[in-house]
Amino acid sequence: MPLYYTEDQAMLAESVTGFMADEGGIKKQLRHWRDTNCKDGFGHGLWKQFAEMGLTGMLAAEADGGLAMGHVEAGIVLAEIGRNLTPSPFLTTSVMGVTALSEASDELRGRWLPGVIAGETVLAVAIDEGAKHRPEKIAARAERAGNGFRLTGAKDFVIHGASADAIIVAARTSGSDSDADGVTLFAVPKDAAGIGHNAVRLVDSSMASHVRFDGVELDGSTVIGEVDGGRAVLNKVLAAGRIGAAAEQTGVGGGAFAMTTTYLKTRKQFGKLIGEFQAMQHRAAHLYSELEIAEAVVIKAQQLLDGGSERAELMVSVAKAKAARACNLAVREGVQMHGGVGMTDEYDIGLYMKRERALTEFMGDANYHAERVAQLSGY
Amino acid sequence: MPLYYTEDQAMLAESVTGFMADEGGIKKQLRHWRDTNCKDGFGHGLWKQFAEMGLTGMLAAEADGGLAMGHVEAGIVLAEIGRNLTPSPFLTTSVMGVTALSEASDELRGRWLPGVIAGETVLAVAIDEGAKHRPEKIAARAERAGNGFRLTGAKDFVIHGASADAIIVAARTSGSDSDADGVTLFAVPKDAAGIGHNAVRLVDSSMASHVRFDGVELDGSTVIGEVDGGRAVLNKVLAAGRIGAAAEQTGVGGGAFAMTTTYLKTRKQFGKLIGEFQAMQHRAAHLYSELEIAEAVVIKAQQLLDGGSERAELMVSVAKAKAARACNLAVREGVQMHGGVGMTDEYDIGLYMKRERALTEFMGDANYHAERVAQLSGY
Amino acid sequence: MSELEAFRAEIRAWIDANCPEEMRRPVQGEDDICWGGRNFVFKNAAQKAWMEVCAAKGYTVADWPKAYGGAGMSPAEAKIWREELARAGARPPLSSFGIWMLGPALLKFGTEEQKVHYLGQIARGEIRWCQGYSEPGSGSDLVSLQTYGEEVSDPVRGDHWVVNGQKIWTSYADKADWIFCLVRTDKTNVYQGISFLLFDMATPGVTTKPIKLISGSSPFCETFFDNVVVPKAQIVGQLNRGWDVAKYLLGHEREMISGAGDGGQTSAIGSVLKRGGLEDPMLRAELAQFDIDALAFSAMGEKFLDEVKVGKAHPAQPNMMKYAGTELNKRRHELLMVAGGSTALEWDSEETRGGAPARSWLRTKANSIEGGTSEVMLNVVAKRILELPGA
């Protein structure tokens, strides 16, 4: 498959680009919700508009009312989300949540997907237990109790956790913390008794929750896929989240870069536009190169994932790591090239730096994925 | 102790700088011996001149006819050796060899040091067994035989091995390959029966030998220090070799940088001196910064070593790694900034690149020492 | 015992006898620093006592001449004073831009009257200064500044300037008593048309507005001058040669900032974090590479200071130090964020003391901008040290 957009994809990109710039812009969304100290960190009105645009269910099956698109298409949306720093539950709900639910029973899909597609339901995904992404280790336990399970444990940094209508939780139903087997995914409704949230605002103004499950009773219908066999589903959710975050990161990097080159063309110092200085030019050109390469490998990984390739897992990690490094360079260069004003809250470039950092941690940072590349390559 | 030269050291530096530029220059020494395919890779005449300058015995005790100087002084010589790419046995003989012999019996010192000080004797040090520096592992065995030992095994990349009058060999007299204890150092004379050399020319035109010891009979008097207790002496020899190589590397980097800035000030392209281009200026200024920092930490480590500080071991590894990185940057930038002519054998900048690579491997590359820094720091 | 050893013993005894217990605890935050000045509110009696007992001996500005409120210490003695303060864990009795920046400039360029008047006030902690250099249109390119002082002769108020314009990045402008300020006094000469003026921030027409940074609230302000009257006596150095004073002072600032990457042995971070995320071998490798650079830079810092003491350092070397030190510090905080993971992302949680890791990380991004950008530092190194053409 050639590594550029098909006609359909190009059309989607065009409409999403316009929509996100008009409705999802920094002033209208990110700054608004931040400055009003919104407890969700995003706007439900915009989420409804996502639905009207047909974006919320793009990964869901047609039988479920979705569009049965792939990660390339989701990536188009995420790149524009990144470029505009648009706060939304798209990645956790429509990408990761829908990926999980695609493996679920008719009952579960029927319970949650219509709301997702309508832009009325928000999903969160609870995997990590601790400050770093280490999904190999799942300690939260769901023990059999009557016809169902009793969930006990804690999950950290669950993005949109306190706002979500349901949290998809990876819990251990057998074995010990680091076993590959014995993991089960549950779709835990927000109103289940025994859930406690400690919601924290992150540097990028998004909201994450430290969630405690204190003997939460779950009936068997909340299980996604097979009991003890959740690792395979979890891996799909992880891959979707990783390549989604990588796509968003190329948008963040691209947005920061666009803002920076504009500044280089307008700011004068020493009687010249600062973009006339060759040292700036070379650094900008190098950064362009890194961002182009990151974009290419993200599309490559999306295609491999959509095509079910054996190399997808490796290339998703390559893409997440590369996008993280390139985007990090973009925001660092962006702030430095803006000089003093880049340090002020008034300018947007710093918001890109904040978002980059949060996205990098989400679903594994560059080092985590470098380690995976080494291990998947057998060294 | 302040981190600049004392008056005595400054005087030494001045005379060594002149001597090495006059007598040790690239055309007179390195190119000459290389182009005549000299089997030693260095000139014995120059080695004699080293002696006349009083350099050969600078680290030896006064009682042994030496000058009892320290690593700061040796580093002054090595930096100038580096700057001129002067091939000589100074590092292996007068730094590492003398450091080893300083721990040896009167008999051994009397046997080898006078010749070293006179510039008539060359010493080599045989530690590594394999392509990478891994002195933690010593497999060559010296077994007790009669009143002495029988040495069997192989040592690789013994610099000046085939030209040396004696090789100081780290061998195992007890225990298994990776034990810290059970190592003994021997001063093995070149004419001992059972020594075989496979001498190879390296990229920098220096000569290294793959040495085989095939049941070499050594009497007890060849032991340096205690039997089985050689690790402590070996560690001193390693520290001396490492900080010496680092000092030489700052000279190599400095020499390459000087040559490059000169070129930046003379070569024209697009109607300008290439040193006028800001991108070149910033890269040159960054490189200057790296080289200055490398020089500073090398002097710091030399002083700590001379003062017997507990932090010396850590800082020697920091210095070796930093000097390697800075020098590597200097030669890479040097060749690139020279453009096409930098690729030709006719220009000297490529010779700096070759020497840098060989010196980096010698006594542990930047990664080896980074690992040591991590371990010595407890992580 | 040598003279210096005797001096050390004396200082040590004096500190032991005079430094209050509360002043021997590590500085926890901004409000533990004693800035002095008309409006300063001492945190406690000990802070005030410690400042005053030091000021009485001239120890707040130990190496200034006694005539101007200092203790007249030699460089070697001043070093002992600092070492003994550190040994005792004692806090600096007084911190101020007057001490670090304006003082050295006044010592070099001030009139005798100015020295006696201002330096004494600085030494006693009676006056707090801010610095008015940058303007919105002139960041790195300071000489392009537009704030203008029009010369006016007035039978009532005497000869003076009427200053109009705007400064930015004026640290603590909202808390300072006086400002030292670059003002254009000749519009026809770019370089030699700027004067170095001192004036009271309470002068009518001066207003300030704090700047919010990406890291949160900040000491920086925008400062506006609307027909501010500055008497002619309040100029430092010659008319239209304020750039000489400013450059001298910037040199001091860069030396100070270049220390930001340095912290002696503690500059290595790998070992500090070992209980943290070092199960990640890739992060461990990055930390080791960083520690090498940090430990090497700290040797460079030591060497630089040693050389400065004996006048062996290249006069432009502070630019290199500032560049390398600030870039290193930015890298340090990037790595601290990586090691801290999602916890370090928290912006206002109690666990992170109000987002301290993230805010510190963001704040370091200014290191390579304020006091001369990295780009300007590299330009200066290329020109003045490497002597590259056209630099």
Add this chain to the structure above:
Amino acid sequence: MSELEAFRAEIRAWIDANCPEEMRRPVQGEDDICWGGRNFVFKNAAQKAWMEVCAAKGYTVADWPKAYGGAGMSPAEAKIWREELARAGARPPLSSFGIWMLGPALLKFGTEEQKVHYLGQIARGEIRWCQGYSEPGSGSDLVSLQTYGEEVSDPVRGDHWVVNGQKIWTSYADKADWIFCLVRTDKTNVYQGISFLLFDMATPGVTTKPIKLISGSSPFCETFFDNVVVPKAQIVGQLNRGWDVAKYLLGHEREMISGAGDGGQTSAIGSVLKRGGLEDPMLRAELAQFDIDALAFSAMGEKFLDEVKVGKAHPAQPNMMKYAGTELNKRRHELLMVAGGSTALEWDSEETRGGAPARSWLRTKANSIEGGTSEVMLNVVAKRILELPGA
């Protein structure tokens, strides 16, 4: 079966039937390459046979028009041809600067006579070309070239130029039959005073001298012109507009070189070296970081080629690719040297096949110089893609 599938089947059968067994083994070294030309000595009969059987079908230059010796394949067909060659492990029947560089330029700028004459010779492997661009004084700054062709009208020899000057980096000048060469034909106009001339290397006054590189002997030469007579018909494109031809051709060269960092899946090196030095965790980390960049770049290479095919690539993108690809390749070889340790330092030992690792490593250093330096590539990206001012 689609048309393309049928075509593939046909090609596959033809290769199976016509490619000699010896031509299906991997190329081991320089002398396995078939360069063609008057002086070329075929390594064996199979090499000659394979070239000739391909030339007869136009397969040596599959996508050139049939009229000029090609097979007239569409881009999709030519891709199938290359894929099938690769599948069969078949060597390219003919390699030459005529095919890669001069050919495309002649197709665009040549007269009908030139196309028929030269392209046919190239396709049949009868003529070997070298490229005369760089001069000692003009490396990156090609337009500053000094080699001068003086116009002469001569009743006997007809109108011609008399060329004097010197070229450098002329690959295989000592083996080539003809040269395509940039020559100044108007000294008054820097850009529009250069013409693109073709001439026989056997012309009196042409001499060559091989250049020894830091990596050892090389195909590069210095080439000297001493009153070399070049007939007027041997110009490509318009008089004094040779720069247009050269730029077009350089674009092709950069695309070619930009592939140097790419090797598809094999571009990652960590796994290849796993039996080697990976007990070193720091090297392992460096290799993982490299592999990420290498695998990402190989996706970029694929995307670039896909976009080129459909005309979606920015025309200046090859400059970016050349920059990134060559810098990556240099880094690859630095890492291979680190992994190889002291063994990789050996310069002429048998074990290292005559110092192959070290020589390859040194050779890669030219990647970012030849065909446009990295600095020039970055300039071009800044100007033509980012449209930065004054670039």
